[in-house]
Amino acid sequence: MIKKNFRYIEMADILRMEILSGFLKPGQFLPPEKELCQIYNISRNSLRQALDLLTSEGILIKMVGRGTMVPKDLDITKYETNVLNIICPQHSSYVIKALPILIDMFKEHYPNVEFRQFKTDLGNEQVLKDLSGFGIRADLVIMSDSDMERLPLEEYVELDDVLPEQNIQNEQLISVFSRQKRLYAVPLTYSPVFLACNPKLFADYGLDVPKKDWNWEQFTAAGKAMTLDSNGDGLKDIYGFGLSTSLYRWPVLARKYGCLLRQEPSGRLNTYGLPEFLKFALKLIYQDGISPIIAMNDWDLLAQLFDEGRLGMFLTTTLTTSMRNEHFPVTVIPLPKSPKAAKGNLTIANGMMIPQTSGNLKLAKLFAQFSLRMDFQLRMAREAKFLSVYHQINEEVWTDLELRALGLNQDNLEPSYFMNEMLPNSTERRISQEMVKFWAGFETPDELTARLNQIFAESR
Template identity: 35%
Template sequence: MRRESEFRYSKLAHILREQILSGYIKPGEFLLSENELCRYYGISRTSVRKSLEQLQKEGLIIKKVGQGTIVSPDLVIPESATKVIRIMAPAPSHYVDHCLPIIIEAFKRKYPNVEVRLLSFPSTNFRESMRTAMELGHAPHLLIVTDRQFDELNQFASFASLQDRFQGTLDAMYPRLVEGFRRDGEVKAMPATFSPVYLAYNARLFAEQGIPRPEPDWTLSDFLSAAKRLTLDTDADGITNQYGLLFSSSSSRWPVIALQNGYHFQPGSSREALVRTLDFIHNAVYRERSVTLCQPSYGANSKAFVYEKTAMVLTTAIEAAGWAADLSFEPQIAPLPFGPEKASLLVANGFMIPTHCPDFDLTAQFLETALDPELQVELAKTTSFLSCLTVNDQVCEEEDLRALNIVGDQIINCHYLSDMFEDPMLIGELEAEMELFWTGLESADSFADRMIRIIAGT
């Protein structure tokens, strides 16, 4: 835990330092308050204060008692004599933390006279930060976005069409990924990494209870039996401290259950399938009590699985890549057993180039480095991320790829949230309306009717 705390405060210090040195926060201007920094970047007040102390020692900021923290009014930012690529990305981001440093290092070996600067902004107000940066004349060369952020942009004319420059690379990618970043017939983002939502499990905990490992043909009944046997009071204090499954209420996780049961969040979709989905969740959490819920603070918040307090978790390769430093076991991949349709959600990150990019050719060279097949294989081996290029069979077992719905050069029956929700604002509306359901205070029947009305716009 100490290593994680040190990483968080040094990371925030780096984020704020780059915002200051890039001119996004100008001399004399206030930083976000400590409370806002805690909330936006998902870290403790102690880590925030350590970050600010570090910047104060460097002479970048001054604390004004009773007012807040400002960038030092006397700070002079020297002009860089080298070429610079500015990358804007949301924070927190597992891809930015674990893949981007390797990509930047590979790029600098090829272009040693080019400096790469990363500007990270809170995911919760990323669009606003991007707009402000452009208004201040700090337009980035490159943006890193999630598929959900991409879907919420709506201003696609402000970003370059990429298929002409990168058609060869796009041809080497999974077609399903590329389609998710296409608008009005043009590819507006180059896929960077992706993952279907899948079920990870701790094989050691299965073995301790004499439970066979999940097979490709395991059933919902098999899953429920295993989850019940894996839910334990391991220290005999009368409190359950190990659960079969960790389940997140995040909209990037629970809809998998609906998809597997044939509900696709469209007007006219089967009410029966939706009720079956919602009732399964209530049964598992509140009747059988073999599943524990977590509220999503960042991503799906899978700490309980990492610390071996649950035997299974719905996750993604993007999230799982962030576990490496804290894991004492090797997570395994199980096929999703929740319904007759072998479907899943799809999440991805992508690169976008603004139409007013200061140097399109240099930025394109950075992307060509990032998506080089050899580097993509290296990233897959060293970080556990999946490559958007069809090279994952060089790293992953065929059985694991099939459990991820990846067959050859195709991703089978996996859906972006944007496939299901034409209006991305509807996702947030549903999240807000599900509060009583998640606490068990609204029945599956009652909420199913309300959800159907919301989706139908009535």
Template identity: 30%
Template sequence: MRRENEFRYSKLANILREQILSGYIKPGQYLLSENELCKHYGMSRTSVRKSLDRLLQEGLIVKKMGQGTIVSPDVLVPHNPRRTLRIVGTAPSYFADHCMQMMIQAYELENPQIEVKYLSLPVLDFWDSVQASTELGLQPDLIFISDRQCFEVEHPESFLDLREPLASSFAKQYPRIMNAFRREDSIIAAPVTFSPVYLAYNPGLFEKYGLSAPKPDWTREDFIRAAQKLTVDTDGDGITDQYGLSLSSAFSRWTVFALQNGVSFEGAADRQAVLRTLTFLHDLLYRYRIAKLSPIHRPSSEGFIHGKAGMVLTTSIELAGWLNEGMDFEPQVAALPFGDNKSTLIIANAFMVPADCGDRELALQFLQFTLGDSLQEAISRDRRFLSVQQAVNARMWDKPTLDSLHIANERFENSYFLSEVFADFDLMEEMDIEMGLFWLGLESAEATTNRILDLLHAQP
């Protein structure tokens, strides 16, 4: 736990240091308040304060009593004679934390006359932050984003169509992933990694409680029985402190249950499918009491990471982040057993090239390099992320695992980006508000179903 907390505040200190030394926050300008930093980067006040203390010791910031924190007027942004490629990316991001520097170092090794500068911006209000950096004169050559951030782009014509310059790279990718970033006749983003949302389990706990590894055809009843055996009061104090499943109320997780049960969030949804989904979630949490609800801002689940939950819905991007941060066991992939429809969600990270970027040639060269065979293999082999190249994943992962991940053969077509499930992200926010009492166990599945259907039927 201590190492994990140190990683968090070191990460924020690195992000703020990047912003200061790149000139994004200029000498004399105020940083975000502690409350705003907590909110924008999803960190505790303790981690934020430790991050600021580190920058204070380095002489990069000055605290003004009762006013806030400013960049020290004495900070000098170093001049670099090398040709510079500027990348702006979203934070927090497991891929950026554990792969970006590797990619940059490999690229700079082959191109010593070029320096790559990476600037992390908060995920909250990300596009506003990109606009602010541009207005400050820090025009990015590349923008690193999540699939949702790409789908939030209001003016796709502001980004380069990557079909022709990256045609050879796209020819090796999964068409399902590449085509998700099409806007009319253009491809406005180049995916660099992706993952379905899948079920991971702790093999050590399964063995400890006499459970066999989940079979490819295991059923919902098999899942419930396994979760019941894994739900234990380990220290005999009368309080259950280990659960079968760590469950998140984030839409990027619980929606998988809905998809598996045939729910459509467009127009006239099937009432029985919605009710079946919500009833099962309540069963897990409050009838069988074999699942523990994790905070929505941490769908990664502290319980699973620290061996206090036997299973969790996750992604290879999230899981690779845990493993690279030192998790002490190797989770395995299990088939999703929650319904008759073998469907799930997909997430992805990608690069976009602003149409008015300062160095289009360098931006495209960097993308061709990161999408090449050698680096895609390194991403998978050394950092445990899925490659966007089907051939690379076929070499690095066995077929049963690919089947469980829903990325083998035609089953990949039953996986959806969140933007394909919810055409209007405002609907998700409205549903989130309506489901507050449901997640607390204070409103029945039937009542919540009625409220959700009212929202869906009210869509234009």
């Protein structure tokens, strides 16, 4: 008896959502009962109970001899179930470039659904409670893989029933949004950290854009050639490379130099090769002067300088840099490598979560499911130039050279690591804090490395 009640109430919820969202339109007849039973795998008795419930609500009317119809004069404005509130992180490229495409495509199928976006800092673990204090009920939360380390997962819905249209070959993309084999966020897009270049600057200064592995001497020489005072005012206004102090950027370059920075299961910090790389980084900044010191702590500023044509190269992701720059074609190039380069790259990802407090769970899940549709993923990849969760779409949109430089070429796949696989959230924050004096030029690489090793040896 309990199961039957659950089934008819669930069926009523599905039909109610489809009607109020506009998927089933006023004046439209429902399919015959037999067909509905087959589509939703429900008994005739439970279906009729659901139809009776919606009829009593005025959402359906029964036409004798013709079937069940959505009323032509149905007023959906009195229902709140067609509104989805989306909580978005500040300055999210996905929110700016991909979310509008997703909403537009969703509204083509469900025209009565309205969306409200609230931008906030997801670093606040109490974000849902804070928003509820202002009367905002969150239905969807767009977040990053690093947010999974901070957000209280017991406040979010498990999403194992939101299934992709095709197999997602990147198992780590599923794993990073899962805990204890339960999925808490639907993957939206991801990106390895890669080296982007401005091919126009390369051409202006007689340089060939690298299309295969190159060494550190060639990299430094290219950076020097593109660093200059272009207007003669005595100040450098173009730099060959933009180095960021963020742990989500420079460790990628460090791996190719031969540095392994990670925390071992024992708690010990593995700093193999770190002093050597940091000496090289200091030389780029303070001796060769090919990276702007003022922008090291601000990757938004580095992205702006790159977009303005003031940087020849910098480390970035598709979620930070517009791959559709109007002034020059943003080009993905290989990272320089040493013979002792470490395999693997750092990856970041965006996902979508649904809070337990959502007042419209079924519609929220439908929207999350829609984000995994092949047609949306293809349009997102083409128009926003984001990586799709489906590799076959990436092969269609991105060139072989780009995929190889990103480490995503099927013939030469690079291992991908999310930050929490190398450095747990608390370790990442501690290292960033401890490196401030070093990046400012007040500590040597050897002094910093020794201090980091001591800190993490004492914390074990």
